């Protein structure tokens with residue numbers, strides 16, 4: 001299984017170089033939780049920034065919010081999560097591990113200890129929490145299982161505080177929490193994860209089919225922007241029988257990960273299911289007034305949704321290249337790379353080289369995220385930067401002291417050229433456009 005081996009190599013690289021660490025490791029770990037390290041947080045922020053710019057700021061019909069993780073439990077009752085966000089599970093009577101019966105090869109005994117199972121029971125995927133100092137008297141609510149709830153809760157506030165007219169959309173990036181039983185494949189499925197979601201509000205009589213298609217196409221523009229090739233994707237049309245009853249069309253946008261083809265993103269036409277439920281449960285009129293036609297209506301929504309951690313995993317899997325036995329390269333697009341360049345003095349024991357290189361580093365650092373490295377020899381530094389995806393390595397040598405030029409080495413071609421220090425900023429900037 002070469003591909004599973006690839007995932008193992010990626011997991012190892014992510015830990016060794018500070019992209020992703022296992023959660024709570026010094027306490028023996030906590031299953032299905034991970035922390036992003038110094039490089040992981042940069043990569044993830046760059047992905048989120050690219051998403052926000054492309055889906056929110058570049059469009060005239062989109063805006064954003066940042067809603068709370070803790071929302072009124074009434075919202076999750078209205079959305080159907082409290083009643084329906086459940087999995088049928090069996091529990092081992094001996095080791096108390098829980099399993100989805102449909103995922104078991106042998107549903108009669110526990111794969112972990114051979115113990116007997118309980119009857120199938122429904123277990124909620126919601127993380128419960130209590131607001132208030134005294135647990136018995138507190139208000140029980142849930143950590144949000146998706147970010148969309150706050151968008152619906154604020155749809156009217158956004159309309160009232162902005163000039164947007166339907167059709168328009170609200171996007172949001174943030175953490176969501178699911179008490180998943182089936183976890184695994186590194187950061188693919190975890191208890192706590194980050195989502196980027198959009199609710200795009202349209203009139204009930206709009207040509208939803210063509211708006212849906214435009215969104216699918218726009219989503220593929222994002223795939224291209226972040227370096228995920230179209231051939232790795234598969235649009236999985238969810239058939240009528242498997243789709244939520246209120247949804248007229250749903251596509252799971254699947255991606256070929258090293259461990260198989262799995263859902264990366266999705267898009268659904270959810271009709272007015274959400275707003276009508278929130279309107280009924282809250283007693284707040286959520287109708288839209290169209291001042292051109294004079295009509296009032298409850299908008300319908302098209303919902304594109306993205307897993308941020310999954311996107312990061314797809315990007316690293318795509319960028320990871322160890323086909324050259326000499327070096328491992330993360331071929332990240334410069335926009336996403338944690339560091340845009342590394343600066344070195346040719347020799348670390350020559351104070352005049354170090355001082356000059358420090359100057360170059362400090363100047364560039366005002367404009368980009370730049371890293372300093374003076375360990376080992378130049379070759380080792382190059383390979384160390386290749387492995388974390390740094391697009392350029394800049395070396396200050398003796399010639400620099402004479403004519404203010406440096407060598408700049410390209411991660412992908414490994415070619416070096418000599419350019420003036422004064423040109424470095426524009427050179428790096430160009431790679432980001």
Ligand SMILES: [Zn+2]
Nearest residue numbers: 092095110113
């Ligand atoms: Zn067991």
